[in-house]
Amino acid sequence: MKSFLIGLAIGILFLLLLISLGSSFRSEQPLSFNHKKHNDQGIECTTCHAHFKEQTFSGMPALSVCLECHKDPLSQHPDEEKIRQYHKDGKEISWKRLYQMPEDIFFSHRRHVGIAQLDCRQCHGEIGQSETPPVKPLVKMTMKWCMDCHAKSKANNDCLACHV
Amino acid sequence: MMHKWGMVIDLDRCSGCQACMAACHAENNIAIVGPEEAAKGRTIHWIELLPYIEGEFPHIKARLLPRPCMHCEHPACIKVCPVGATYANEEGIVGIIHSRCIGCRYCTTACPYTVRSFNWYEPRWPKEMKGSLNRDVSVRKKGVVEKCSFCHHRLLRAREKARAENRELLPDDYIPACVQACPSQAMYFGDLNDPFSKVSELSRERRAFKLLEDLGTEPKVIYLSEGM
Numbered sequence: 037m038k039s040f041l042i043g044l045a046i047g048i049l050f051l052l053l054l055i056s057l058g059s060s061f062r063s064e065q066p067l068s069f070n071h072k073k074h075n076d077q078g079i080e081c082t083t084c085h086a087h088f089k090e091q092t093f094s095g096m097p098a099l100s101v102c103l104e105c106h107k108d109p110l111s112q113h114p115d116e117e118k119i120r121q122y123h124k125d126g127k128e129i130s131w132k133r134l135y136q137m138p139e140d141i142f143f144s145h146r147r148h149v150g151i152a153q154l155d156c157r158q159c160h161g162e163i164g165q166s167e168t169p170p171v172k173p174l175v176k177m178t179m180k181w182c183m184d185c186h187a188k189s190k191a192n193n194d195c196l197a198c199h200v
Numbered sequence: 201m202m203h204k205w206g207m208v209i210d211l212d213r214c215s216g217c218q219a220c221m222a223a224c225h226a227e228n229n230i231a232i233v234g235p236e237e238a239a240k241g242r243t244i245h246w247i248e249l250l251p252y253i254e255g256e257f258p259h260i261k262a263r264l265l266p267r268p269c270m271h272c273e274h275p276a277c278i279k280v281c282p283v284g285a286t287y288a289n290e291e292g293i294v295g296i297i298h299s300r301c302i303g304c305r306y307c308t309t310a311c312p313y314t315v316r317s318f319n320w321y322e323p324r325w326p327k328e329m330k331g332s333l334n335r336d337v338s339v340r341k342k343g344v345v346e347k348c349s350f351c352h353h354r355l356l357r358a359r360e361k362a363r364a365e366n367r368e369l370l371p372d373d374y375i376p377a378c379v380q381a382c383p384s385q386a387m388y389f390g391d392l393n394d395p396f397s398k399v400s401e402l403s404r405e406r407r408a409f410k411l412l413e414d415l416g417t418e419p420k421v422i423y424l425s426e427g428m
Binding site for chain 1: 287298335337340352353354363364
């Protein structure tokens with residue numbers, strides 16, 4: 037009986053550990069952004085991620101963009117209040133980037149989306165349909181994956197095109 | 201036809217002001233090492249002014265020779281690299297993939313023009329310069345070799361611009377930082393495969409020569425000799 041109880045206790049502890057680990061990986065974004073809900077309202081990717089046409093990056097939305105609609109309560113969601121709290125504190129929302137290129141890789145949104153007219157989903161997958169912020173990139177970007185696409189679309193596949 | 205990028209340096213026009221070196225440092229995020237490290241010969245320059253003495257004593261002349269990477273047709277550096285971190289692309293530019301470099305420095309030894317530098321230290325800049333790094337060029341880590349790339353990122357930028365404007369690449373679209381900065385217009389850059397380009401014309405001049413030509417490396421940097 038005693039050994040059973042000890043076993044049970046260890047089991048429960050182990051389970052708790054797993055749950056806490058799991059939840060810490062669940063969402064790192066400062067607020068639970070729902071892409072699907074925004075997408076369903078007819079808001080385009082470019083409304084919030086605005087810079088892809090001219091810059092290497094596309095950018096995370098500034099607080100002012102959120103406030104355009106969320107200045108006054110729109111929904112019952114508890115995270116909506118956080119936006120106005122950020123505004124009161126005079127801070128920007130500290131969005132976390134999911135996709136991080138290694139330092140020696142040059143990637144340009146302008147080249148891929150602005151000029152070559154790729155769809156966002158090519159690299160970002162169905163993020164527009166996600167209801168909670170994903171914790172890792174929806175498309176796993178490997179060098180082979182990049183090069184396969186470059187070969188298929190007859191883009192520059194020279195090493196120096198990306199390794200600067 | 202594929203481009204073959206080349207450079208012409210007119211030594212008659214070069215005043216040795218080192219503006220090319222300064223421009224190169226700023227353009228390519230080249231780390232600056234301190235005086236102690238420099239005394240050990242551990243500075244990094246993608247283009248350097250080599251001093252040399254011409255003639256025999258007492259009739260000597262001190263000269264300065266700007267020396268970027270020669271981007272040889274038959275580069276010795278590529279043959280010795282054990283990991284394939286350096287290669288020549290279709291347009292003849294000799295590039296380095298820094299993430300692949302293991303820092304063995306065979307290439308720095310093999311290069312007859314000694315254009316390659318090793319990163320002995322983690323790159324550091326004065327804090328005032330933190331915001332002025334060029335985002336088109338990576339910052340090299342400690343333990344890898346680096347050298348002139350003919351400002352290849354500028355070629356990519358130029359191609360991007362030409363494509364956005366729906367036109368062909370024009371000769372003046374792509375010019376490395378050193379050529380752009382030269383105040384006495386001693387440096388020219390262009391396509392050696394185009395027989396009518398400025399660099400092609402100059403390369404056929406009587407004054408034209410290449411460094412260590414007998415090695416058969418066939419450099420794509422051509423010099424125009426002084427005082428002829």
